[in-house]
Amino acid sequence: MSTVPPPFPTPQESVGHPELLQLGTALEPDEPCLRADAARNRxxxxxxxxxxxxxxxxxAVTMEAVAAEAxxxxxxxxxRFGDRTGLLTALLDHSEKKFQAAFLAGPPPLGPGAPPVERLRAFGRAMLRRSADELELQLAAEPGASRRFTAPPRRVLRHHVAMLLRQAVPEADCELLSHTLMGQLDPALIHHLTRQCGIPMARLEDAWVDLVDRVTGTATGG
Amino acid sequence: MSTVPPPFPTPQESVGHPELLQLGTALEPDEPCLRADAARNRxxxxxxxxxxxxxxxxxAVTMEAVAAEAxxxxxxxxxRFGDRTGLLTALLDHSEKKFQAAFLAGPPPLGPGAPPVERLRAFGRAMLRRSADELELQLAAEPGASRRFTAPPRRVLRHHVAMLLRQAVPEADCELLSHTLMGQLDPALIHHLTRQCGIPMARLEDAWVDLVDRVTGTATGG
Structure with a gap:
C-alpha cells in the first residue's frame, strides 16, 4: 500500500534542472537523518x-483522521508533523517529490526515453490527473501573485517543460513558451474550468494534447 | 489631451460579447445620468x-496629486471619487472601457476589419503595452484565485479572444485555447517576466505573435 519514494533525483537528470538540489534541500531539511523505519512511517x-x-x-485531513486512516x-x-499546517505542507511536498521522481526518472513516456513531444503530452496529462486528486490542497497552498511564479516546485516543473520544448522546437522562445504551457496547468484555472464551468477533466486533457501539438507543429494546425 | 471615450459598445459587436452589457452596468452605475460637462470633468x-x-x-496616485495634475x-x-480606492477602481474601469472600445469598435487591426489572426496579434500587443503602463494598478486590483477567472473585465477580454479564435481555427477547442492565450497576458506573469527576470517587453510581444501563429497554424511551427 505505502511505498518509499524512489531515489531522487537521478544525477544525470538533475543536470538539466539547476534548481532541483535547492528544492530538495528546502523540502526535506531533516530527511537525510531519518532512519529507514522512521522514513517508512512518515x-x-x-x-x-x-x-x-x-x-x-x-x-477531511485532520491529525485524528490521518491517525485513524494509518x-x-x-x-x-x-x-511527526507538529500541526495540521505542517501535515498539509509535508503532504504537498511528498506529492511533489513523487511526481518529480516520475517525470525525471520514471518509465516513459512521462519519464526519460520517449520523444520530447510525447513526454510533454504525458506531463500535462499527469499534472491534470494530479490536480483532479489534490485541487483543494493545491489551491490552499497557492502563493500570492508576486510569488506565484517563483515558488520552487513550480519552477522545477516549468524548467522541465522548457527542457522538453528546447528538444522539440529549438528555434522557439522556449523559456516564454514554457510559461504558456504551464498556465494551462494552473490549479486556479483547472478549478475554474472544472468546478465553476463544469468542463470534464477529459476535455482538459484533450485540449492539452492539442495545445502541445499546435505549439510544437506536430498537428496540422488550422 | 483628455478625450471622452467613444460610444461603447457598438450594437453589432456586443452580440458576440454576451457579458458586455452586464459589465457596462457594473462599471458605470451613474454614468448615464451625468451631464456632458461632468462626464468630461471625470x-x-x-x-x-x-x-x-x-x-x-x-x-504616486493620491487625491492631492491627481488634483494638482488636473x-x-x-x-x-x-x-467625484470618494476616496483613493474609489479613484483607483474608477481608473481601472476607465482604462478597461477605453481598451474595450478600441478592440470592439476602433480601427483595425485591433478593431474590426482585419483578419482574425492579425486582430489576435494586435490584441496581445495592445494588452502587453497597456500592462507595461498599468502593471502596479492591475496587480493591486487582481482578485484572489477563486475569482481570478470570473471577474467581468477578464471575461470580456477572454470572450473576445475566443471569438477571434473561432474565426481563425474553428476546428479547435477555442474556449480552452482562449484561456491559454489569456494566460500569456496575465499581469502577474508579465510582472514576473519583466521585473523579476528582466525580460524586455519587446521579447514578450514577439513571443505573443509567435504563440498566435503556432496556435492558429499560421507559422511553419517546429
Missing part, C-alpha cells in the same frame, strides 16, 4: 493523508 | 491619474 502517514484528500477533500496513535501524527 | 481627472500611473507608478481643487477629486 511515508505511510502521508499516503494515508493523500488517500483522505483524494476521497474526501482537503478539509492505524497509528494520534500522538505519532503530532510528533 | 474623464479629465482619470486621464490625469492615468498619466501619474504611467510616469510614476500606482503609489489643475482642479482637491475637493473636486474627493467629491
Amino acid at each position: 511515508a505511510r502517514l502521508l499516503e494515508a493523508a493523500a488517500r483522505l484528500v483524494a476521497e474526501r477533500g482537503a478539509d 492505524c497509528v496513535g494520534k500522538g505519532t501524527v503530532f510528533r | 474623464a479629465r481627472l482619470l486621464e490625469a491619474a492615468a498619466r501619474l500611473v504611467a510616469e510614476r507608478g500606482a503609489d 489643475c482642479v481643487g482637491k475637493g473636486t477629486v474627493f467629491r
Whole structure:
C-alpha cells in the first residue's frame, strides 16, 4: 500500500534542472537523518493523508483522521508533523517529490526515453490527473501573485517543460513558451474550468494534447 | 489631451460579447445620468491619474496629486471619487472601457476589419503595452484565485479572444485555447517576466505573435 519514494533525483537528470538540489534541500531539511523505519512511517502517514484528500477533500485531513486512516496513535501524527499546517505542507511536498521522481526518472513516456513531444503530452496529462486528486490542497497552498511564479516546485516543473520544448522546437522562445504551457496547468484555472464551468477533466486533457501539438507543429494546425 | 471615450459598445459587436452589457452596468452605475460637462470633468481627472500611473507608478496616485495634475481643487477629486480606492477602481474601469472600445469598435487591426489572426496579434500587443503602463494598478486590483477567472473585465477580454479564435481555427477547442492565450497576458506573469527576470517587453510581444501563429497554424511551427 505505502511505498518509499524512489531515489531522487537521478544525477544525470538533475543536470538539466539547476534548481532541483535547492528544492530538495528546502523540502526535506531533516530527511537525510531519518532512519529507514522512521522514513517508512512518515511515508505511510502521508499516503494515508493523500488517500483522505483524494476521497474526501482537503478539509477531511485532520491529525485524528490521518491517525485513524494509518492505524497509528494520534500522538505519532503530532510528533511527526507538529500541526495540521505542517501535515498539509509535508503532504504537498511528498506529492511533489513523487511526481518529480516520475517525470525525471520514471518509465516513459512521462519519464526519460520517449520523444520530447510525447513526454510533454504525458506531463500535462499527469499534472491534470494530479490536480483532479489534490485541487483543494493545491489551491490552499497557492502563493500570492508576486510569488506565484517563483515558488520552487513550480519552477522545477516549468524548467522541465522548457527542457522538453528546447528538444522539440529549438528555434522557439522556449523559456516564454514554457510559461504558456504551464498556465494551462494552473490549479486556479483547472478549478475554474472544472468546478465553476463544469468542463470534464477529459476535455482538459484533450485540449492539452492539442495545445502541445499546435505549439510544437506536430498537428496540422488550422 | 483628455478625450471622452467613444460610444461603447457598438450594437453589432456586443452580440458576440454576451457579458458586455452586464459589465457596462457594473462599471458605470451613474454614468448615464451625468451631464456632458461632468462626464468630461471625470474623464479629465482619470486621464490625469492615468498619466501619474504611467510616469510614476500606482503609489504616486493620491487625491492631492491627481488634483494638482488636473489643475482642479482637491475637493473636486474627493467629491467625484470618494476616496483613493474609489479613484483607483474608477481608473481601472476607465482604462478597461477605453481598451474595450478600441478592440470592439476602433480601427483595425485591433478593431474590426482585419483578419482574425492579425486582430489576435494586435490584441496581445495592445494588452502587453497597456500592462507595461498599468502593471502596479492591475496587480493591486487582481482578485484572489477563486475569482481570478470570473471577474467581468477578464471575461470580456477572454470572450473576445475566443471569438477571434473561432474565426481563425474553428476546428479547435477555442474556449480552452482562449484561456491559454489569456494566460500569456496575465499581469502577474508579465510582472514576473519583466521585473523579476528582466525580460524586455519587446521579447514578450514577439513571443505573443509567435504563440498566435503556432496556435492558429499560421507559422511553419517546429
